[in-house]
Amino acid sequence: MAIFKIITNEDPILRKQSKKITVVDDRSKKIIDDLFDTLYNTDTGVGLAAPQLGILKQIIVIDTGEEEPFALINPEIITSEGEKDSEEGCLSCPEDYGLVKRAERITVEALNEDGNPVTIEAEGFLSIVLQHEIDHLKGILFIDKATPVTKDKQV
Ligand code: NI
Numbered sequence: 001m002a003i004f005k006i007i008t009n010e011d012p013i014l015r016k017q018s019k020k021i022t023v024v025d026d027r028s029k030k031i032i033d034d035l036f037d038t039l040y041n042t043d044t045g046v047g048l049a050a051p052q053l054g055i056l057k058q059i060i061v062i063d064t065g066e067e068e069p070f071a072l073i074n075p076e077i078i079t080s081e082g083e084k085d086s087e088e089g090c091l092s093c094p095e096d097y098g099l100v101k102r103a104e105r106i107t108v109e110a111l112n113e114d115g116n117p118v119t120i121e122a123e124g125f126l127s128i129v130l131q132h133e134i135d136h137l138k139g140i141l142f143i144d145k146a147t148p149v150t151k152d153k154q155v
Contacts, residue, residue, distance in 0.1 A: 002034045003041045004053040009093045009141055011054075018049075018056045018137040021073045024115030028059060032071040032113050035061040045091050047129045049136030052092050060133040064125055072118070075110035075134050077103075086128045088142045098146025102131050 007014060021028050031050055039048040039061055050059040063069035082104025089097045105123040108130055112118045122130055132142055143149045 001037050004034055004038045006038060006042070006048075006052050006091045007054050009090075009096075009143065013054055013056065014051055014092055014136070014141060015139040016051065016056055017139050018051050018058045020058050021111070024073060024111060024113070028057070028073060029113060031055055031057060031059050032061060035059065035071070036063075036069065039063065042091055044089075047133045048091065049133045051136055051139075058137045060130075060137065062126070062129055062133065064129055066125065071113045072108070072110035072120075073113070073115070075108050075130070075137070077106050077131070077134060078109050079107040081105045084128070088128070088132060088146065090132070090142050092136075093141060093143050095151050096143050096146075096149050098143060098149040100132075100142050100145045102128050106130060108134070 034053060035048045039045045046064045047060060047062040050057045058074045060075060061071045080103035084102050084104045086100045086102045088100050106127050108120045110118055
């Protein structure tokens with residue numbers, strides 16, 4: 001079990017593009033385990049991306065509480081439909097909240113933690129969390145898209 005310190009938004013590493021995983025092996029499984037351990041060590045997190053641990057690899061984990069927790073490797077949004085205002089925060093921007101325009105429904109292609117291709121069709125909260133975490137892999141934080149960004153929880 002390894003709990004990492006979650007990197008916060010002053011660190012330029014969060015602005016970098018993460019690299020694709022070419023071979024799914026024990027190293028990717030270790031990153032997934034570390035992501036879940038670190039996520040579950042937070043009070044509020046529903047998802048975490050590898051760059052938030054300082055690892056520039058395309059891996060995310062998600063546990064919204066509405067479905068089984070899962071990890072995705074090399075996730076890519078292949079379709080998006082609709083538009084939705086989303087009130088967001090981020091473990092890497094602990095004091096910030098803001099409204100972000102997100103797609104309502106998306107389709108994501110990825111590999112699961114065993115390296116098998118998966119396609120996920122998501123709407124509602126899961127769709128938002130997926131878009132937020134996939135943005136992390138591109139070096140994008142929600143505060144780059146949010147209006148307004150506030151330090152006050154009462155957005
Ligand atoms: Ni985040």
